[in-house]
Amino acid sequence: MPHRRVEFTLDTPAWAPWPGIAAEVEALLQSLPDTGLIDPGPKPAGLPRGERALAAAAVARSLGCRSMTATEGRQALAALKRDREVQVLLEEGIPCPLTGRLGAVISAAGALARSPAILSRADLRRLQDEKLDDQDITDLILSAALASWTARVTLGLGRPD
Amino acid sequence: MTHHDTTLVERLAGVVPGSPIDRAWRARAAARRFAEEAYCRLLHPLDPGPISLVERRAVAAFVAVLNGEGQTRDHLLALLRDTDPTLAPLARLIEREAEDSSHPGPYGRYPAGPLSAEDLDGPVYAVAYPVQHELGLRLSAALEYAHLVTLHPRDATPESLAALARAGWTNGGVALLVDIIGFVNFQSRVVAGLRSHIAARQPQLAVV
Numbered sequence: 001m002p003h004r005r006v007e008f009t010l011d012t013p014a015w016a017p018w019p020g021i022a023a024e025v026e027a028l029l030q031s032l033p034d035t036g037l038i039d040p041g042p043k044p045a046g047l048p049r050g051e052r053a054l055a056a057a058a059v060a061r062s063l064g065c066r067s068m069t070a071t072e073g074r075q076a077l078a079a080l081k082r083d084r085e086v087q088v089l090l091e092e093g094i095p096c097p098l099t100g101r102l103g104a105v106i107s108a109a110g111a112l113a114r115s116p117a118i119l120s121r122a123d124l125r126r127l128q129d130e131k132l133d134d135q136d137i138t139d140l141i142l143s144a145a146l147a148s149w150t151a152r153v154t155l156g157l158g159r160p161d
Numbered sequence: 162m163t164h165h166d167t168t169l170v171e172r173l174a175g176v177v178p179g180s181p182i183d184r185a186w187r188a189r190a191a192a193r194r195f196a197e198e199a200y201c202r203l204l205h206p207l208d209p210g211p212i213s214l215v216e217r218r219a220v221a222a223f224v225a226v227l228n229g230e231g232q233t234r235d236h237l238l239a240l241l242r243d244t245d246p247t248l249a250p251l252a253r254l255i256e257r258e259a260e261d262s263s264h265p266g267p268y269g270r271y272p273a274g275p276l277s278a279e280d281l282d283g284p285v286y287a288v289a290y291p292v293q294h295e296l297g298l299r300l301s302a303a304l305e306y307a308h309l310v311t312l313h314p315r316d317a318t319p320e321s322l323a324a325l326a327r328a329g330w331t332n333g334g335v336a337l338l339v340d341i342i343g344f345v346n347f348q349s350r351v352v353a354g355l356r357s358h359i360a361a362r363q364p365q366l367a368v369v
Contacts, residue, residue, distance in 0.1 A: 005209045007275060007276045008236055020322070020332070021336070024333050028336040037189075037191050038192050039189070065314070114265065114348050116265075117228070117349060117360065134184075134329065135188060138182065141354030145347045145348075145354065148350050149346055157322070157335075
C-alpha cells in the first residue's frame, strides 16, 4: 500500500471555528448530533461502536473534513484495533479499495455521503453478505447521515484541519 | 398494529408500521426523537429569532432540491409554499435555482499539496442579478452559502462567512443557517437510505 497522502491523519488538531463566530458556534455545538446518539440498548445490539465511528469517518473523509476524520478515525481505531483499514481510509478516501466487512461499511457510508445519496442494491447486498442485519444497516444509515450534518457544520464554520 | 406517533422520517421514507425496518428504526429512540425535534425546532419554530420562517424554509427547500431525495424535496417545497398564500412564486424560483445549480457532490479543492490529486471541479453558485433582485440580498447570500456547504463544503473559507455578514447576517443567524443546511442534508440521507433498504427487501417479500 503506497503511503503517499499524509494530510488525513489521526493526529490532526481539534477543530476550531473561524475567528469572530466562536461564541455562537459554542452554543450550536452543544446541540449537534454525534454518532453517540445511536444508543444501542442491550437488544438489538446493532452496529458496533467502532463501525459506526468508521462510517462517520468515511463521510468526513469524503467531504474533506480533516479534523472530524481524525476524531472519528481515532474512535474507530480504539474500538476496532484495525490499523490497516483505518489507515487505508485516511490515505485513499472514497472510493475505498478495502474489501471485507469494514470495506462494505466504508463503501456504503461513502455512497450516502454523495449528493444525491444513493445506497444501491449492490451496496446493500454487500452489507448483507458481510452479515449486517436490518438493525446494523439502519445504524449505518444513521451514522452516515448524522456525520453528513456534523461535517457540514464544522466545514461551514471553521478550519477544516 | 397502529402507531399514532409517526415522525416525518417514517412518513417520507414510507416505513411500514410494524415492519422489520420500522422496528430497527424505532429501536434508535434517541436519534429518532432528535431528528423529529430538530425538524420542529428549525422549520416550525415557536420564535423564529434571527431567521424568518420564510428564510428557514426557503433554504431548507433549496438544500433538499440540491440533494435530490424526492420525498424530502417535495415535502420541503410544499412546506415553503404553504407558509403563506403569496409564496408559490418563491417556491418555484427556489426549485428552479436549485435544479439549475445542482451538480453531483461532494466536490471542491484542497490546499495545494498531495491532496490536490483529489481536487474535483464543480460549479460555484452565484445568484444572478435579476434573481438577486427577487430574492433580496440576504436570502441570495444564504442560498449561495447553502450550495457551498451542501455540495462542496471543503471550499468554505472565512470569506464565505464575510459574504453573509455583508448581506446582513448576524453570527447567531449564521449558526442557525448552517444548522438548517446540515439538518436537511441529514434528513435527505436518512430518508434515501431507509427507502433504498426497504425497496431492496421487496423482492423477498414478493416471493413469500
